[in-house]
Amino acid sequence: MRRILDLRIVRWEFKVLYIAVAWIVGFVIVNALVAIDTPPLVVNLVNLVTLAGAFALGVRIFRGQGEPVDPPRPWWRMTAWPTLSRRLGILFIVVAALGVFSVAIALADVPSPRLEGMPALGTRVGGTLESAALAVLYLHSASRMKRLGITKPEQFPRPVRLG
Known part of the structure; x- marks a missing residue:
């Protein structure tokens, strides 16, 4: 897990790619659960967790222009x-x-x-x-x-x- 959090995405093109891939992964997971008749509550919870996880990771690894790249962001900085x-x-x-x-x-x-x-x-x-x-x-x-x-x-x- 530490290695993933050490990753940094600075260029906007890669940020868009990250968002697209995260959305596609969530879409595939949710549709796979629906296909195997998973109860809707479980599907909803998995969907929310995958979205929250994608946001949390993106917030930690994205960096803005001029922002220091190496140090981790404080927990509150989005x-x-x-x-x-x-x-x-x-x-x-x-x-x-x-x-x-x-x-x-x-x-x-x-x-x-x-x-x-x-x-x-x-x-x-x-x-x-x-x-x-x-x-x-x-x-x-x-x-x-x-x-x-x-x-x-x-x-x-x-x-x-x-x-």
């Missing part, structure tokens, strides 16, 4: 800079709010052909709670970095473009 943490926190607040709306619709048992195929209530609740937890973590990270005076350097050197 991104390289407070601005990105704040933006991601707001994004997850929106996702959690949409989840609350989705749960309310499910609880109201509104009949609609548009709602056919929507995830089960447990999946909605789990996703909403996970989004809310991520919002709290990202906003806490932004707040703590700001309080500690961690700011993104004004200007990173721009690469020279030819043509």
Whole structure:
């Protein structure tokens, strides 16, 4: 496990690749469980754990431009800079709010052909709670970095473009 946490991903292309692979792995695992008739509660829990694990590992190994690469991040630090943490926190607040709306619709048992195929209530609740937890973590990270005076350097050197 220590070797995995020593890995660092700095380039955005590899960060996108990591996210895509993590999503595909989670998708394959969940669909394999569904294919073997695993109870929905177990499928939901495995889905939440794989997503949480992918986020936790990504937060530990991703590095921002200008951020020290070698030392491990403090447990509370979710991104390289407070601005990105704040933006991601707001994004997850929106996702959690949409989840609350989705749960309310499910609880109201509104009949609609548009709602056919929507995830089960447990999946909605789990996703909403996970989004809310991520919002709290990202906003806490932004707040703590700001309080500690961690700011993104004004200007990173721009690469020279030819043509």
